[in-house]
Amino acid sequence: MSETMPPTRPGPNLSRIATSLGVSVATVSNALSGKGRVSEQLAERIKEHAAELGYVPSQAGRALRTGRSGVIGLVLPDIANPLFPKLAQAIEFAASAAGYGVLIADSRGDVATQTEAINRLIERGVEGLVIVPRRATRISAAACPVAVIDTGSTPGNTVAADHMQGGWAIANHLAELGHRRVLIIGNNPGSNVQNDRAGGVRSGLRPGMSSATLWIETLERQGGSGCSLGLAEKVREGYTAFAALSDLQALRALTELQRDGIDVPSMASVTGFDDLIWSPVITPSLTTVAMDMHTIAEIAISSLLQTIKTRGSREGVLVTSETDRVPMQLIVRQSSGPADPTRIS
């Protein structure tokens, strides 16, 4: 007789509970899952005993039987980018609330790594995927439902912040303060997000206002900030508002202006995007516009789970949502106080 001995979990299983109580595993299963096929009394007794024994259901067994792993995958281009942690947190929160686990994968900005990461997650049996694609990547249907979170301009997007509207809100704010010349500062002319934001700013300018756009190079990590952006000069040219397309560049602009003796906000305004963690902390604190990560995550997860529920988890479809652009919220702080051109040297 050929016998085999797969490893046993040390914890109790349904069978242990069943024999110890003199009932069948089916009944224990039904009692614990609360499907109501078991008498009130017996169910109570079983639950009690299970708790006593410290029973933990085996996800592996359940997954094998039901075909549902209870896990989704989250693919990010770079967790270390300060934009993504908040999103990851919101996704994890929304997924947990729906009873799902979250497997993460960092594609490290590389397209090949991204593909590989997606495959690894699928091998691990995720029921669906939330992907924040690497810039300019088009996610072709994977082997499971996929919710894409990207800028609104990308086709196949499930949900995104409304970057255009965010830019508009910034411009509107600057207009109200009486600014006339706005310098838009970005670092990546090829980025959809930055272009949407810049376009939004321009669309919010009013008659009599003008803007120019400065694309600065991203500094190498260890490169230091030796090279000046020449913003003090821009102030002398008549620019009173600096609308950076991300808080990081706003911070760079702000510290450079301060170093060069331009007082913010009395002599010039600086605004950012994203409301990163330090935005309220710096002096003066930064006026910015924030994505509603909570809502974005909520929409992505609920659309994804909806699709999984209706079409199964093995069909490679791009999830859609009714609301695919979530408004950004203007956060007014001190750095964009009233412009006062008289104080400009």
Next chain:
Amino acid sequence: MSETMPPTRPGPNLSRIATSLGVSVATVSNALSGKGRVSEQLAERIKEHAAELGYVPSQAGRALRTGRSGVIGLVLPDIANPLFPKLAQAIEFAASAAGYGVLIADSRGDVATQTEAINRLIERGVEGLVIVPRRATRISAAACPVAVIDTGSTPGNTVAADHMQGGWAIANHLAELGHRRVLIIGNNPGSNVQNDRAGGVRSGLRPGMSSATLWIETLERQGGSGCSLGLAEKVREGYTAFAALSDLQALRALTELQRDGIDVPSMASVTGFDDLIWSPVITPSLTTVAMDMHTIAEIAISSLLQTIKTRGSREGVLVTSETDRVPMQLIVRQSSGPADPTRIS
């Protein structure tokens, strides 16, 4: 006859490959896992066919049989805290390299949530856990091996950055520059990490140098930075060096000094901790000290997997490591240039 129909995966399984090739599933399994019990030729043929069919092994089936899920859990107190994304990235990288998936859980700074998160991960069948504990939490043995990453002062720690040594490096650097009065700036006198860092700074002072410590209150997120730290006054009192216990506070100090007309680094030096993303970008860029997240993650993961391998994944032990304190690396940038007291008003 009672028949049942568990859902079938749409993809091919071992059995499909086996029948399609006229061999047994055992042989297919052996061929694909490369255990060498199959003839070279046949193995090749099987692998080819499997690839053609796009075979993806079922983790659920494998996990159920072997008792190994191939997944570990990562519990963080707050992913949105700028300190953790880099660590999460490094952990994910190290785990992937070892063939493991990473389930994340954010305890949102709450002890109850942390416990709950740990339980959820265990229910999901993780083989081990990497926990960055919420401040002052003692991780009592869970139901699986646990690697704790925390400050070195905590017992039961697997690996940590050597915060004391980092502080020492900062003080040493300031001493070399000729500073005599150092103001240490922290925001949490109850934090082990901050105390280690502050202690390190003090331990690195040389004869003739002195320090004081300023504990500032953490600002409410939306509170703005209305309240000044009064650092300009400190400069007048003779402090020339400001050693913040995190980059966030260094940034606050730097922007306040600049606003108040104190030029950094010519009139005062500012240093930080952690080398957050914006540290090289600000003007002047920030001298700081960085944790070696890569090494920390490497040690945590390899110790954890070692423990899993030798003691199994169902015993709740705290993992230990030989090297439990990883040195921090000083990164000198412009904000800590030479002190020049003559220019102080």
Next chain:
DNA sequence: CTGAAAGCGCTTACAG
């Protein structure tokens, strides 16, 4: 209301 049985996909000890 309760139980016996099948089977999800895999790996492994054993027989041939």
Next chain:
DNA sequence: CTGAAAGCGCTTACAG
């Protein structure tokens, strides 16, 4: 070198 069989823990359709 290859195959038949058992069994990991679970859920579900069916019989009683």
